[in-house]
Amino acid sequence: MASIHQVILDGRLSQLNLLINRIGCNVNEKDSYSRTPLHLAVLSDQENYGYRVARLLLQGNADINVTDSQQRTPLVYACLLNRSKLVTLLLTVSTIQHPIGPSFISTITTKQKLYYNNIGIRLDCSAIGNPSPVLTWFRMNGNDDQSWIHVQSSEFINLYDNGSLFIRPFREYFKTIHAGIFICRAENPAGSIQTIPIQVKPRKNKNKII
Structure with a gap:
């Protein structure tokens, strides 16, 4: 058969x-x-x-x-x-x-992302599960890979409801904001997963900020 x-x-x-x-x-x-x-x-x-x-x-x-x-x-x-x-x-x-643990359906798959300061950069992260997972972004605290800082919306960074993180265009560079290593974590009562660490590095562009 x-x-x-x-x-x-x-x-x-x-x-x-x-x-x-x-x-x-x-x-x-x-x-x-x-x-x-x-x-x-x-x-x-x-x-x-x-x-x-x-x-x-x-x-x-x-x-x-x-x-x-x-x-x-x-x-x-x-x-x-x-x-x-x-x-x-x-x-x-x-x-x-x-319940079903989280599964990523959209993430950054490269370990490093370069971007221009006059454009900014968006990091995507979306996941499914039951119940729907909560998405949280973290930034590495200096060189300590065991310590992560919770990223929140500010005048420099936007966090969207769909899970994306956007570093806004800038003129004045702040290393603790505009560069570093980020991860996205998805959590629900059934489990927790996180993306690979993503290192972002800005490049200065002499053009005007968009």
Whole structure:
């Protein structure tokens, strides 16, 4: 008999229903990319088909918190692909089952960012989870990598509701504000994660501040 993954890829809903409800196959089995059948449902090119597959899998007690080789859950992929029906379905299930720890969906992936003082720089950070994680920015306190200072909005820095941090354009340079190492932390009752440290360095531009 074909594997549950192949049945989903072939679009055989009736056989999938048989595998889940009659044979009792493992709905959390992983493929070579560590993806479960629920991952495949979310990644399907046809959202309506993927939604029907996901409902069958969830009725068979599929685990929504399993991560693949990219450390992404089905919910993360649903958000990245703007699969609104699947996002709603998975969030409904997660609320009933148990909280989900944070997962980043948008972060800075480079360890160093250079910027011009007349433009400023924006550092993006967004995450999902259940309940929705709280995003907090920290700056390294001098050379002590064990000590971090909570970054707050000021006349020099803007913190936005979507999690982004923006260092505003400047004429007068303050090292403790305009340069340094930053991290973004996402926390909820189910867990806490943080980005890699990001070092930002300004360059002086003789043009006027925008």
